[in-house]
Amino acid sequence: MKSLAAVVRTPKTPFVLETVDLPEPGPREVLVRVVGVGVCHTDLASRDGLLGAPFPAIFGHEGAGVVEAIGSAVTKLAVGDHVVLAPASDGTCHQCETGAPMYCDHFNALNFQTDPDGPRARLDDGAQAYLKYFGQSSFGQYALAGERNAVKVRKDVPLHLLGPLGCGIQTGAGTVMNGMRPRAGSTIMILGTGAVGLAALLGAVVCGCATIIAVDRVDSRLELARSLGATHGINTTGLTDLGAAVREIVPQGVDYIVDAAGAPGLIQAALAGLGRLGMLGLVAVPPTADRSLELPWFPMLLAGQSVRGFVEGDSVPDIFIPQMIELYRQGRFPFDRLIKAYPFDQINAAIADQLAGQTIKAVLEIGAPA
Ligand SMILES: [Zn+2]
């Protein structure tokens, strides 16, 4: 199957659109005609060789499209189904069996192209590009996905916008809605108002949080956060005591902190604004993989506070992605306001805009929805 795909041949080089030849779907795979695909930070870290991806590679892991062909053993999906592609999991390990597939024992192997026998796409000059990035490699006209990580969605919503529900949006919203599950009326602070932080904010609104504090360095982002439901914004530019600023708003400290910024100093400062029995959720990746976080040991113990990591918003994609779509249809989850669409051949410009903060979440439009 010929497909136009964004290929990265060597680390730290721009994406180049090339015609590639995809293998037929395996027994438990589906071939998806990609309609739209989001650009996530992880794609860029992989492009730059920071996550150990083999090269050449085809990345892309927020794909949405139409099932074009199915493998011989596929039962979940049929040709013509609309799908959102989510991270892959094996379905058989302890975590998968107990409803936590985003902590799958084989998460890295299934999502970061480390399988030496995995499927490859043939390039024009005979070279082979690694596929199945996050079980999909959806920066292309066609993607090979696992049956398990392709989530069937209803057809009366704009398919080209749905891809980010499979990673960035579910990561933020799911951390709050599936992981923290704040009671209605509780208080939450969100560090960083990129796509993940703003999705966490949308989740906090859905959960009925009474006080939602957005923290960022850019006023326009804080304004956007307010328009999406933040009750307060704190600009940290020139701010010396974030904890005090938080306690001016919530004197007892907030119940939850979602870190969607990945700045160690900011997390440290924010902890001073965490209330008793409060939880800090680590969502953004640290600046380097070996970075440690220093915690106020005794004060945290006395306050009964906890720190937890969250991957992909604790999502069970087959359940959570349709839930987000239903809330979106009702006008209660306007994730589309975070998205700006670009033509596929503008992939490098879209990335530049996203890195510059001009675009919160870029989506590449690749094919027609019908
Ligand atoms: Zn598993």
Ligand SMILES: [Zn+2]
């Ligand atoms: Zn992602």
